[in-house]
Amino acid sequence: MKQMRKGMFMLLLVTMMVTLLAACGSNNVSNGNAGDTKNAGADSTQTSNEAGKAPDPATLKLMLFGDKPIELDKVLTEFENRTKDTLNTKLDIEFNPFADHKQKLNLKMTAGEVVDAAFDAPWGSLNQNVSLGYYQELDKYFNNDEYPGLKKAFSEEFLNANKINGHIYSIPMTNAFYDIEVVYIRKDLREKFGMQPVQSYDDLKTYLEKVQQSEKGMIPFALKNDRGFFKMFGHEEKLTNVKMISGVSPAFNVFLSDDGKKVIGATTLGDSADKFASLPTPYNDPYYMYPQYDKAVEWNKFVQKDVLSEKDPGALFVAGKSAANEATINATAQVRQKLQAAVPGADIELFVYNSKMRNMEQGAIGTDYKAWNDIVIPVTSKNADRTMKFFDWLFSSQENHDLFENGIEGEHWTKDGDRNYKMTDKTTNYLFPGYEFTWSPTMSRINSDNDAETLKLLDYQSKPDTYYQQPLTGFVFNAEPVKTEIAKMSTISTYEPLFKNGLDKDWKGSAAKMNKELESLGLEKIRQEVINQVQAFLDNSGK
Known part of the structure; x- marks a missing residue:
């Protein structure tokens, strides 16, 4: 039985990744009372009619976290123009700071406030809120010919891996089964100090010490209040029991x-x-x-004094106010672009702080084959069908997907072959959080502006043999x-x-x-x- 389960999940991983790998080549990879949840999604607005006319207009209320992209309204206007005769839908997207999103979402759910779609995740309040009856079952929308975009984008195996208590309660969002953690450092500063590339914690510590000594007024290592050093200094062995x-x-x-x-x-x-x-x-x-907490105390001397109130250390890094930032690999090209726009002549490098991942060893990353992030439809929504029709549209074509994930083609990005894209001087005007809303292993494009080493690591995190199955896979x-x-x-x-x-x-x-x-x-x-x-x-x- 255990071997059967293991085989099933390896099949899932191969199914998700094989299309992307075939397209990308060898070194490129994409980046409370809740009531009756089964019937709560009956739409209060029309979604189609026999005459083929557009449905009545509707505005969907969505909740995401992070900063609103500067030119989001321009992209939403383009979406509305493209779909006025089909979806006839507008999106009202509320963006909250990451530190506040979970609390605000839960308060809305407790109060019964209308939300048509929201971001949640297993590491957030997804499982708990499903148990509390806050989210609608979405089973009927998948593997359904009336929603061909969703049927094509989400395989049965992938959906089964993301079920909770035997049902689908979310649209799972991921472009791989892991996003490798890194520390971004300033390459130009490292070279100024006469150092070789950072390849160990000792190297990183030396780099931070030199920043502290030589770059007065610069924060050596900017951290986020509720994230801290995250997985730095942790164990690296396989945890099979x-x-x-x-x-x-x-x-x-x-x-x-x-x-x-x-x-x-x-x-x-x-x-x-x-x-x-x-x-x-x-x-x-x-x-x-x-093991991380003793090390965190030792390294705190490099951290900003007001770290407990810091919500966006990445902004400090790209503004040239800090010399290092702990994050994940998927945003590398965008981080480089934003830094170089603010600090001419600056550049970044990555330090992958888990040595097994840094050396790209096989079987180094444990996974339960679940998506990292999810979109949920709260039971307070009366527009579930309408909302799922939007996501069906989103995943029905590469063109639709590109619009939301990358922005307007020719303005915010340009094509680079069938699966790649390049940034423009206006890319920073539309940095949409695809990890919350659009990520797909087969539709998310590859950022060609990544450096060769980053592309190798992205390739590595997409391969099935990079992973091992964690115990209790499927438990919720x-x-x-x-x-x-x-x-x-x-x-x-x-x-x-x-x-x-x-x-x-x-x-x-x-x-x-x-x-x-x-x-x-x-x-x-x-x-x-x-x-x-x-x-x-x-x-x-x-x-």
């Missing part, structure tokens, strides 16, 4: 027996030693899973039985930014204090529910 469970607060590491059939423990940050005592070495060390935590307890866990948000940014030298003591607070609010009930659900999943032949 350990899985962090998302969709629950706090996050739990679940440990399985050697044969993968039994849960032998579930721990979270700050747990007392007895919670780890029965685990095998090295997991019986309460701090083994958290149902937050409903402990939703009251989870709602009380908000104290975590006070501590976590301090740990992630290296601001608490006594993070171990603070973590224990936090854990004690959580215990009094229902932590053990949540832990037991996690264990029970994972074991039930394993007992039903899951892995």
